Amino acid sequence: MSTTVATINDKTNLGFWVYLMTDCILFGSLFATYIVLHKNTFGGPAGGELFDMPAILVETLILLTSSFTCGLGMLAIRRQKRSQALFWFGFTFALGVAFLVMELSEFNALIAEGNSWQRSGFLSAFYTLVGTHGLHITIGLLWMLVMGWQLLRKGFKDSVIRRFSLLSMFWHFLDIIWIFIFTFVYLMGDLQL
């Protein structure tokens, strides 16, 4: 790899990292909003009464596994093995879709019971925080599709490899955000704190 490519990679990588840090601030504000509002149930249900904890654990493990398979996909990219890379990123994609489907069906069940974001301040903050994460996941999935297509069309070009490394950073980042949603929204909600 020539020096210029390495320099471009480093700079792009750092720039993307700085974007992730600003995204962190966005999620931090939403977490603060959620914690401030989580007692304001307006006579409606609190978190502990709503959450289906085994399903949440399954969601968490699915996302964690997808973060791992994304890492394996990245190793295949570094080894320049196309079919392996497609397999692992395809696996990651499938797990991401499974996660999103579970989250949306959770939302759907809550709304069907009359607990939509209009019910209380707590639920507004809940849907905003968890929904923003879900939106990030959706965008990550679209990105994965685009990268799969680029890998098939362009092969292992420097720019393609670089974009894959940014994608995997994004995906690991979303898993880290989910740890905190799992802990502060779901587990602490179940403790009725």
Added chain:
Amino acid sequence: MRRLSAIDKRLVSYAVGFISSVILTVIAYALVTHDDIVRTLTAPGIALIIAALASLQLIVQLLFFMHISEEQRPRWKLLTFIFCFIILGVIVFGSLWIMFDLNDRMMMSPDEMIKYMNKQTGI
């Protein structure tokens, strides 16, 4: 023993990160969902423990998934992360401090509020 190549090392680090993350997640989940444990440790005690477990998992994933320790000097990623962390602390703890303080002062019953205001104005 054959020396591990850079890619093999990465594979080991992903595996270590994955397994320890799963363990940390399952411990946190078990602490919250077992009623006996909740009764002995009390809810605030468990909240502290699971917050610590989440922070530990943050560090595990930064090290083993995002490989932040492999960065070469100057360590801009680490620096921006620390800066972001400080800003986050200001936003989150600042908001909570202000809003909970306001709740304490403003969310009282009308009678309490009259008493409180009389006390403040010295009537």
